[in-house]
Amino acid sequence: MGGGVAVISVSTYWIAAVLLAIQPLIANFISYVVHVTLSFIIHRSWTFKDTISEARAHQALYRYVSVSLVALAMNTAWTAYLTQILQLPAWTPTIPMVFVTPFVTFLINRYWVF
Numbered sequence: 001m002g003g004g005v006a007v008i009s010v011s012t013y014w015i016a017a018v019l020l021a022i023q024p025l026i027a028n029f030i031s032y033v034v035h036v037t038l039s040f041i042i043h044r045s046w047t048f049k050d051t052i053s054e055a056r057a058h059q060a061l062y063r064y065v066s067v068s069l070v071a072l073a074m075n076t077a078w079t080a081y082l083t084q085i086l087q088l089p090a091w092t093p094t095i096p097m098v099f100v101t102p103f104v105t106f107l108i109n110r111y112w113v114f
Contacts, residue, residue, distance in 0.1 A: 009035035
């Protein structure tokens with residue numbers, strides 16, 4: 001499920017940055033908003049459904065938001081470095097967005113959030 005949300009998130013970035021020519025850092029933020037919303041709902045109700053009680057749901061939400069900000073920082077770093085410093089095409093940040101960020105955030109969510 002998390003992989004599917006990552007695909008939606010990267011697709012949102014791709015549409016915004018590549019097809020609509022929105023500045024890559026703004027496209028990254030748009031992608032972040034879509035991702036954090038869908039991801040929490042899916043992780044809470046599906047992926048980690050059996051690992052958290054209702055009593056801990058609020059704590060999980062705060063921790064999840066913290067992890068999502070780490071993901072935003074990672075993806076912003078990829079985007080800035082690849083598109084602004086290295087002057088690569090707007091699509092290049094999608095590679096670490098797909099292969100690095102989801103892996104890191106899944107591990108943090110698994111062992112700290114849920």
